[in-house]
Amino acid sequence: MSRELCSVAGLRGQESALRAFAAALAVGVDGGPARVAGAYLLHGPEGVGRGMGAAGFATALLCANPRGLAPCGECKACGWNAAGTHPDLVGISAETGPFFKDDGEARRSGPGQFIRAYHDGQKIRARRRIPVRAVRRMLDVLSLSAAGGGRKVAVIDSLDEIEEEGVATLLKSLEEPPPSTTFLVLAGGVDRVPDTILSRCQRVRFRPLAPDVVRELLLRAAPTGDDELNDSAVELLVRLAQGSIGRALRAARIGLHHQAPLALRGLLGPAGPRGVDDACAWVHAAGRDLAEQRVRTRELLALTMLLARDRAATSGGASELDALLPALTAGFESVGANVSPDLVLHALWARVARARR
Ligand SMILES: [Zn+2]
Structure with a gap:
């Protein structure tokens, strides 16, 4: 047996x-x-x-x-x-x-x-x-x-x-x-x-896992023939995971790897309040479980942070990042303090918009 x-x-x-x-x-x-x-x-x-x-x-x-x-x-x-x-x-x-x-x-x-x-x-x-x-x-x-x-x-x-x-x-x-x-x-x-x-x-x-280990475990856990988990999605999830396969799997489960355009448009881009409304809609797609909504909000902020860093690195424009980092840090603190996800995202967008002016 x-x-x-x-x-x-x-x-x-x-x-x-x-x-x-x-x-x-x-x-x-x-x-x-x-x-x-x-x-x-x-x-x-x-x-x-x-x-x-x-x-x-x-x-x-x-x-x-x-x-x-x-x-x-x-x-x-x-x-x-x-x-x-x-x-x-x-x-x-x-x-x-x-x-x-x-x-x-x-x-x-x-x-x-x-x-x-x-x-x-x-x-x-x-x-x-x-x-x-x-x-x-x-x-x-x-x-x-x-x-x-x-x-x-x-x-x-x-x-x-x-x-x-x-x-x-x-x-x-x-x-x-x-x-x-x-x-x-x-x-x-x-x-x-x-x-x-x-x-x-x-x-x-216990230590954070090396990126190679996270990548290997993530690919092993993904259903075979999952076209959605292409190379760039895997790399994004590995970077977001920061050594935690648990976090990579959670991000994959909520489909965070599809949300890069949303983060760029909603929180980093010029789309204005409509962009942030789209971000709120994605958070609410988790259903009515507040804890699950907070997971989505936190991961969306983390994704935004990663993309903002990437953008600053390629454009050499650190000033936008300087404006964003305090706003994102305040956003993470608000999620930790159980502020409603809508308020967190709107406050973040308002701070970013103010800093841009
Ligand atoms: Zn035994």
Whole structure:
């Protein structure tokens, strides 16, 4: 029977993370068990393999007979992991939940239900905040003894998206971890991680991917015979990705590579308010999900920034870029502050128009 098991084998361009995982799983000099820490902080930009690294490392940690970093594929734990039902692998994710309506629903959900929600959770389009109730419920489930009799692994994706109170709750657990439990905590930059959490975790660093790696992964993910993803579209997506295959794929999914004319006309060109209306229309084509509209707005600003830089480089006219950069920076800040996409785009266009006069 062939099974798809999560493994770190597919991880590209993350050699130092692989070394850290291998060191954790290496058999001690005395032939004794591997020296696994209570918590690992997998830090680095989004979309470079932290999630895949955590899933593969968790599978190897739970396996009864891992061969180096590779799970054996034959033990009970590997069987559970292949089926996505391992009772001692729990997690919370800004992408899949579990998202509870309220504290009551969180309390009522049994351990099995909580674990299933994590394993079977549907990916949502834009990531959400993780409420403290989800953190508490995860810790309740972890306090039970391991169903498989061995280690328990908790994956937290990611610390940046947990409500403040949830981070404090998690910290208490890292200080006094449940027995035989390993936490795999994902985070962006370590500078945003509280020192109290840093001091409890072994750090595993993930780096931005080289452009060649992003290009290769992007082409592999694209459906074969996708004429739309021609060479220039791929190059545009690779440059926008800034080392994140997750970002390149998201940009491809929303069709950002088709929006260069829109960005040029709507925000950089002389088309005036009609141009910016077209840009708003594209953002609204995402549907009514505000988070998804913000993703489109942010990516459209990034595309505009890239095209403005290109134009300044070819024309040697840096003055237009000087006028645009503060306006675009203000636009990114407004998106981050949850200002409505229409307001962001109109304010940006107004600032650019003013600077031109
Ligand atoms: Zn195994």
